[in-house]
Amino acid sequence: MAADEPTRPSPEALLEASKNATRGKLRIFLGAAPGVGKTCAMLKAAHRKRSEGVDVVVAIVETHGRRDTEALIEGLDVLPRRALAAKGNAYPEMDLDALLARRPQLALVDELAHSNVEGSRHPKRHQDVAELLAAGIDVWSTLNIQHLESLNDVVARITRVRVRETVPDRVFDTADEVEIVDLTPQELIERLNDGKVYAEAQAQAALKNWFKPGNLTALRELALRRTAERVDDQMRAYMRSHAIRGPWAAAERLLVCVNESPASAEVVRRAKRVADRLNAPWFAIHVETARSRALGEKAQTRIADTLRLAESLGAETLTLPGSRNIAADLLAWSGDNNITQILLGKSRRSRWFEFRHGSVVQELMREAAGIDIHVLAEDRATTAPEAPERGHDEQPRRTPTESVAVYVATALMVAVATLLGRALVAFVTVPNISLIYLAAVLWSATRYGLGASIFASIASTLAYNFFFTEPRYTFTVADPSQVLALIFFCVAAVLTSTLTARERVHAQTAHDQARTTAELLAFSRKLAGIRKLDTLMAASAAQIANMLKVDALMLLPDVKTGALVPMASAPAGAALDEADLAAATWCWDKNQPTGCGTDTLPGGRRLFLPLRTGQGRLGVVGISRSVGNARLSPDERRLLDALADLAAIATERIRLAKDIDQARMLAETEKLRGSLLTSISHDLRTPLASIIGTFATLRAHGSRFDAAASEELLASAQDEAERLNRYVSNLLDMTRLDAGALEPKREPCDLGDLIAASVRRSAKRLAEHKLKLSIPANLPLLLLDETLMDQVLVNLLDNAAKYTPAGSHIEIGVVRHRFSIAIHVRDDGPGVPPGDLDRIFDKFYRVREDADRSRAGTGLGLAICRGFVIAMGGRIHARNRSETSDGGSAHGAEFLIEFSPELIAEALPETTA
Numbered sequence: 001m002a003a004d005e006p007t008r009p010s011p012e013a014l015l016e017a018s019k020n021a022t023r024g025k026l027r028i029f030l031g032a033a034p035g036v037g038k039t040c041a042m043l044k045a046a047h048r049k050r051s052e053g054v055d056v057v058v059a060i061v062e063t064h065g066r067r068d069t070e071a072l073i074e075g076l077d078v079l080p081r082r083a084l085a086a087k088g089n090a091y092p093e094m095d096l097d098a099l100l101a102r103r104p105q106l107a108l109v110d111e112l113a114h115s116n117v118e119g120s121r122h123p124k125r126h127q128d129v130a131e132l133l134a135a136g137i138d139v140w141s142t143l144n145i146q147h148l149e150s151l152n153d154v155v156a157r158i159t160r161v162r163v164r165e166t167v168p169d170r171v172f173d174t175a176d177e178v179e180i181v182d183l184t185p186q187e188l189i190e191r192l193n194d195g196k197v198y199a200e201a202q203a204q205a206a207l208k209n210w211f212k213p214g215n216l217t218a219l220r221e222l223a224l225r226r227t228a229e230r231v232d233d234q235m236r237a238y239m240r241s242h243a244i245r246g247p248w249a250a251a252e253r254l255l256v257c258v259n260e261s262p263a264s265a266e267v268v269r270r271a272k273r274v275a276d277r278l279n280a281p282w283f284a285i286h287v288e289t290a291r292s293r294a295l296g297e298k299a300q301t302r303i304a305d306t307l308r309l310a311e312s313l314g315a316e317t318l319t320l321p322g323s324r325n326i327a328a329d330l331l332a333w334s335g336d337n338n339i340t341q342i343l344l345g346k347s348r349r350s351r352w353f354e355f356r357h358g359s360v361v362q363e364l365m366r367e368a369a370g371i372d373i374h375v376l377a378e379d380r381a382t383t384a385p386e387a388p389e390r391g392h393d394e395q396p397r398r399t400p401t402e403s404v405a406v407y408v409a410t411a412l413m414v415a416v417a418t419l420l421g422r423a424l425v426a427f428v429t430v431p432n433i434s435l436i437y438l439a440a441v442l443w444s445a446t447r448y449g450l451g452a453s454i455f456a457s458i459a460s461t462l463a464y465n466f467f468f469t470e471p472r473y474t475f476t477v478a479d480p481s482q483v484l485a486l487i488f489f490c491v492a493a494v495l496t497s498t499l500t501a502r503e504r505v506h507a508q509t510a511h512d513q514a515r516t517t518a519e520l521l522a523f524s525r526k527l528a529g530i531r532k533l534d535t536l537m538a539a540s541a542a543q544i545a546n547m548l549k550v551d552a553l554m555l556l557p558d559v560k561t562g563a564l565v566p567m568a569s570a571p572a573g574a575a576l577d578e579a580d581l582a583a584a585t586w587c588w589d590k591n592q593p594t595g596c597g598t599d600t601l602p603g604g605r606r607l608f609l610p611l612r613t614g615q616g617r618l619g620v621v622g623i624s625r626s627v628g629n630a631r632l633s634p635d636e637r638r639l640l641d642a643l644a645d646l647a648a649i650a651t652e653r654i655r656l657a658k659d660i661d662q663a664r665m666l667a668e669t670e671k672l673r674g675s676l677l678t679s680i681s682h683d684l685r686t687p688l689a690s691i692i693g694t695f696a697t698l699r700a701h702g703s704r705f706d707a708a709a710s711e712e713l714l715a716s717a718q719d720e721a722e723r724l725n726r727y728v729s730n731l732l733d734m735t736r737l738d739a740g741a742l743e744p745k746r747e748p749c750d751l752g753d754l755i756a757a758s759v760r761r762s763a764k765r766l767a768e769h770k771l772k773l774s775i776p777a778n779l780p781l782l783l784l785d786e787t788l789m790d791q792v793l794v795n796l797l798d799n800a801a802k803y804t805p806a807g808s809h810i811e812i813g814v815v816r817h818r819f820s821i822a823i824h825v826r827d828d829g830p831g832v833p834p835g836d837l838d839r840i841f842d843k844f845y846r847v848r849e850d851a852d853r854s855r856a857g858t859g860l861g862l863a864i865c866r867g868f869v870i871a872m873g874g875r876i877h878a879r880n881r882s883e884t885s886d887g888g889s890a891h892g893a894e895f896l897i898e899f900s901p902e903l904i905a906e907a908l909p910e911t912t913a
Contacts, residue, residue: 024133027177028112029142032223033216035197036183038142039063039110043072046108046140050076057104060094062111066197077104084117091117096128099137106138113147113165126171145223148172158218172226180227185216252280255334256310257344257360259286260299264306267345267376272313274343274374283339284310287322287329293509293635300633301597319638327363334371343374410452413440414459418467425468434464434489441493445500453497461490519547520642527650536654537568540647544623545570547643548636551626553606554647555584556619564588564620576622584608584620591617596624597631607632609640611648618651687720694720719764744785744872746903751779751814751823754786758793759812765798768806774813782821783903788868792876795861796825796895804829804892821904823897831880832893840878841866865895874899 029038039061050056058078063069079099081092093116099107109132114125122128129139146155149166156162172178183191191197256271258264268284275282286292286303295303307317322329334342342364365373417440421433437460445453465475477483523543530536537554544552553574555564564584566576576584583601587594587608595604611619621644623632632640694717698710705713752775759771793812800810808828815822832840843863862878869876874897881892 022136024135024137024139025176026129026133026174027138027140027179028172028175029140029179029181030223030227031142031144031181032183032220033146033188034144035188035191036181038144038181039069040072041179041181042108042110042140042142043069043076046076046106047072049106055105057099057102057107059099059107059109060111061108076108084119086117086119093117093120094125094128096121096131099132100135103135103137106140107132109139109141112141112143112171113167115165124167126167130171143167143172145219145226148226151222151226154222155219159215178227180223182220182223185213185220188216189213252278252341253337253339254278254280254282255330255339255342256282256284256315257287257330257342258284258303258306258310259345260292260295260303261345262302263345264302265309267343268306268310268313268315270376271310271343272315274341275314282315283337284315284317285320285330285333286318287320287326289322289326301631304597304633304637325363326360327367330360330364331367331371339371341372341374342368343376346375346377406448406452407455410440410444410448410456411459413443414456414463416440417460418463422467433468434460437461437464437489438493438496441497442500445497453500454494457490457493457497460493464489516547516639519543520646523643524646527646530650531654531657533651533654534567536647536650538570540621540643540650541568541570544621544640544643548623548632548640549625550623553622553624554619555588555622556651557588567619579604580606580622584622587620588617595622609644611644611651613645613648613652615652618648618655621647687724690720691717691724744788744868746783746785746872748781749784749786749789750781751775751821754784754789755793755812755814755823758790758797761790761794762797762801765801766810769801769804770807770809772809772811772813774811776814776816779814779816779821780904782899784872784899785868788872792865792868792897793823793825795865799861799895800825800827800829800893803827819901821899824894826881826894827892829892831891832878834880837878837880841876869897873903 029042031038043061046056046058056076058073058076060079060081061069061073063073079095079102082095082098083090084093085091094109109125109129112126112129116123116125116128120128122131129141132139145151146159146163147165147167148169150169152163152166188197254271254275256268258268271282271284284307286307292303307319311317320329320333330342333339344361344364346361361373361375365375414437417437421436424436425433440460441453441456444456462475465477466473469477470479523539526539527536530539533556537556541552541554544550551569551571551574553569553576554567556567557563558565564581566574583594583604583606586600587610590600591610591612592598592600593607593609594600595607596602597607606622606624608620608622610617611621621640623640694713698705698713755773755775759766759773797810797812804810804827809826810828811824811826813824813826815824841862843860866876876895876897878893878895881894
């Protein structure tokens with residue numbers, strides 16, 4: 001790329017600018033610690049804006065009782081706060097809706113990392129700010145460096161204090177302006193001693209913990225460095241959006257070029273030393289071209305090793321898809337990323353190679369504008385001479401048999417073109433028959449590459465000379481002008497074949513990349529639908545084996561022992577020997593690649609990579625090849641990393657889903673446990689207290705009571721004992737249901753006799769109600785557990801009596817349908833609130849009532865009914881009578897138990913009711 005070539009703004013930068021056109025601007029006043037004066041600086045700047053005619057509103061500013069801050073608020077329009085109730089107290093928070101309705105030009109929102117009170121629209125204040133910005137309102141806010149999410153662990157190590165309120169880094173990075181408010185540690189400590197930050201007692205405690213000179217110095221450096229990084233990113237974004245070609249040398253940024261030369265590792269190490277001296281970020285880049293993709297395995301491995309070396313030394317590594325002009329690609333990337341210095345090794349390639357392909361070093365030195373080019377000399381004593389390199393568009397070497405077949409096919413194509421030309425000449429006059437040979441040249445170039453196309457060009461020239469130029473059938477040329485024609489035809493054929501072969505390589509590369517991308521997309525979609533870990537491991541192993549043509553093995557840690565165990569392999573049946581297992585264990589323990597092609601156990605036959613995400617390590621993937629070792633080319637290594645990352649993310653998703661389910665189960669268990677304790681503490685102790693009180697009264701004063709009074713007290717104690725027995729029975733029944741230990745003993749039962757027995761058991765509870773029985777004659781026998789069914793009916797009758805006023809009707813009856821039988825229990829009570837119908841059969845759930853109308857009970861009766869009915873093969877549901885066809889204007893609840901034909905011991909008659 002020429003230095004004076006015009007450039008265009010980055011499309012991504014222009015798109016981002018268009019998105020932000022209607023968005024408000026965010027300005028952050030950043031400090032290294034509390035008390036440096038961020039809020040005061042913001043308020044002073046706001047006064048200046050107000051004097052310029054800007055509509056400024058104080059949305060929320062925390063003064064913490066500081067008189068200087070309170071004085072600065074005077075004269076500004078202050079928005080009243082909104083009081084939110086939480087935990088019995090009222091907390092004043094920013095009124096977001098009022099602020100959006102007021103719509104000022106500038107809103108002052110203090111303490112960006114603040115967590116809002118429960119009940120607010122957003123849990124965090126920075127989310128409120130995002131809504132204000134989206135509405136087109138400019139916002140100024142304050143932030144301390146310790147509240148940035150990425151620095152949370154760093155600050156905790158420095159100060160020994162974990163900051164709980166954090167802000168995502170993206171909020172800070174997308175701020176339009178950042179103004180750092182800085183004080184030296186000594187000045188800040190003096191402010192503390194003067195009581196300008198905290199009260200005296202709080203200030204003395206802070207000086208002993210957070211506000212130590214060492215802590216403040218470290219936090220100050222963090223704030224300055226993080227702001228500098230953000231400003232650097234902002235400057236490069238500005239350069240891209242305004243089509244400004246770099247570099248702007250506001251700070252040094254180094255780029256080191258990596259190729260297949262053995263000296264590249266030495267160049268990388270020297271670049272590391274230069275970057276350390278300059279305290280500058282540095283990048284290691286390999287420009288991948290058609291020629292570099294055609295290199296042998298040894299050269300490809302050397303490139304990958306050099307990039308890994310650079311990454312281990314702290315560089316940001318990148319493989320850049322390039323064109324034929326490598327220097328232009330490097331300069332374009334350097335300009336976009338504000339690189340100020342480029343380091344590369346001195347070329348050791350031959351003059352002939354540089355004549356054919358050009359010299360990257362010379363082109364960089366000639367075209368670079370504003371970028372320093374450092375050409376580092378090699379140590380010839382430690383660098384072995386390189387074997388001759390193949391051409392730019394040369395394809396991987398073919399076997400001798402394949403090469404002969406290629407050239408034979410090319411010769412046949414030239415012969416076909418000759419025959420076609422002879423046939424055309426015999427029938428029509430063709431001005432330039434030589435063009436027919438270009439078809440053969442293009443065919444060989446697109447099908448077989450550069451070597452075959454050059455052979456086709458030479459063969460076509462000779463054939464054209466022999467068959468179509470005078471004198472024919474000889475290689476002699478009579479007309480001198482024909483000599484020039486043959487020469488130009490040969491040159492044109494060679495150039496055409498070269499360009500076509502190069503485009504073939506590019507097309508093949510694009511096709512391979514598109515296929516890889518499509519396969520990765522399909523794999524990611526497949527992973528999204530997998531819910532089981534073993535299925536995921538099998539799919540991942542199969543995908544890795546299919547795309548890389550390797551044997552793949554997935555290992556995960558055992559839940560109990562923590563040792564790695566194979567989960568899946570492709571092909572199936574792969575086994576690990578002791579050496580492989582040791583390498584896999586080392587990879588898991590150290591969280592680093594191990595085995596073939598790495599620095600650890602490089603002689604192994606397998607390559608092991610850790611499966612990891614931002615949350616940590618999850619497992620290990622191992623690969624091997626049936627033939628040869630498991631060394632991968634850079635392209636294959638990047639593909640393996642991508643597949644491993646997808647598998648790791650899916651693994652983490654499944655584990656997180658499992659953890660969520662377990663957390664939900666634990667929460668439900670705790671909820672049930674709490675409900676059980678509540679029931680035991682009240683509903684079980686109440687009858688116990690009554691029984692104990694009765695017997696204590698009889699023992700202490702029994703002689704004072706006549707026989708009737710004593711009998712009344714004993715009857716009351718017996719009633720309470722029976723109620724307690726029902727509660728305990730319900731708890732035991734629910735325990736049996738939860739444990740899955742309930743096995744109904746189905747026997748033919750007569751519903752009439754069963755209902756009559758249940759009514760007799762419930763006689764005392766139904767004494768104050770009017771009972772109505774509706775049981776048809778000639779009912780068939782049902783296959784039921786008589787004991788369980790009796791308990792179901794007793795619980796339903798007890799529930800009806802409990803929630804129905806005295807003197808009202810309770811109906812129990814049976815309805816025959818064509819293929820089923822249903823039992824209903826109806827009452828004339830208030831019914832079930834519609835919102836409770838779906839939960840009325842849940843354990844420990846009770847309909848909410850007023851405190852003076854609450855009924856005693858554990859909330860287990862209806863849950864037991866449902867469990868027993870389902871265990872016997874039936875189903876039960878509740879509804880209000882006003883919703884049924886026979887209810888009319890009646891009110892009350894109805895519980896309906898339905899039994900399918902499988903439970904009917906006798907065939908039903910054809911009548912229906």
